[in-house]
Amino acid sequence: MSRILYDLTLIRGIAFDMDGVLSSSTVAVREDGTLQRHSNVKDGFALQYAVRHGLHIAIISGAKDESMLPGYRSLGLTDIFFHCDHKTARMEAWMASHGLTREQVAFVGDDIPDIPPMQLAGLAVVPADASEEAKAVASYISPCLGGAGVARDLISQILRAQGLWMTGPDAYRW
Numbered sequence: 001m002s003r004i005l006y007d008l009t010l011i012r013g014i015a016f017d018m019d020g021v022l023s024s025s026t027v028a029v030r031e032d033g034t035l036q037r038h039s040n041v042k043d044g045f046a047l048q049y050a051v052r053h054g055l056h057i058a059i060i061s062g063a064k065d066e067s068m069l070p071g072y073r074s075l076g077l078t079d080i081f082f083h084c085d086h087k088t089a090r091m092e093a094w095m096a097s098h099g100l101t102r103e104q105v106a107f108v109g110d111d112i113p114d115i116p117p118m119q120l121a122g123l124a125v126v127p128a129d130a131s132e133e134a135k136a137v138a139s140y141i142s143p144c145l146g147g148a149g150v151a152r153d154l155i156s157q158i159l160r161a162q163g164l165w166m167t168g169p170d171a172y173r174w
């Protein structure tokens with residue numbers, strides 16, 4: 001298990017990019033031009049677990065289609081933002097809506113558009129296959145690939161530090 005050099009007991013919210021973070025960097029394109037993404041079920045477990053244990057979770061994506069919206073909503077996520085050409089303003093508004101300070105939030109991104117919100121967050125995280133530009137401003141590079149465990153890695157480390165991971169009567173259910 002990689003360890004994050006940050007006081008994870010401070011973290012109250014995590015914002016995720018979608019493509020290359022919650023789903024793979026590679027997106028299949030159907031013959032009709034629509035996109036086919038995959039979601040990782042272990043990341044999904046961690047996301048709904050985090051929501052149930054009081055972490056604020058956001059998705060801040062530049063994607064123009066909302067094919068993943070029903071799946072994310074089924075996990076209990078409510079702060080889902082697509083069409084974000086400039087992610088910093090969306091990140092600032094999301095933080096303000098929950099009264100979150102920089103030190104209380106993490107941003108997980110994988111490429112150049114994510115760099116401004118990464119710099120806004122106290123903890124900036126990238127998957128192992130992030131771009132070199134994004135890695136250069138990250139405070140933690142997860143050993144997991146985008147779409148394959150980076151959310152699980154971060155959430156489990158945060159909630160373990162807060163004594164909330166695999167504890168309590170509802171820790172083993174969806």
Ligand SMILES: [Mg+2]
Pocket residue numbers: 017018019020021109110111
């Ligand atoms: Mg991305």
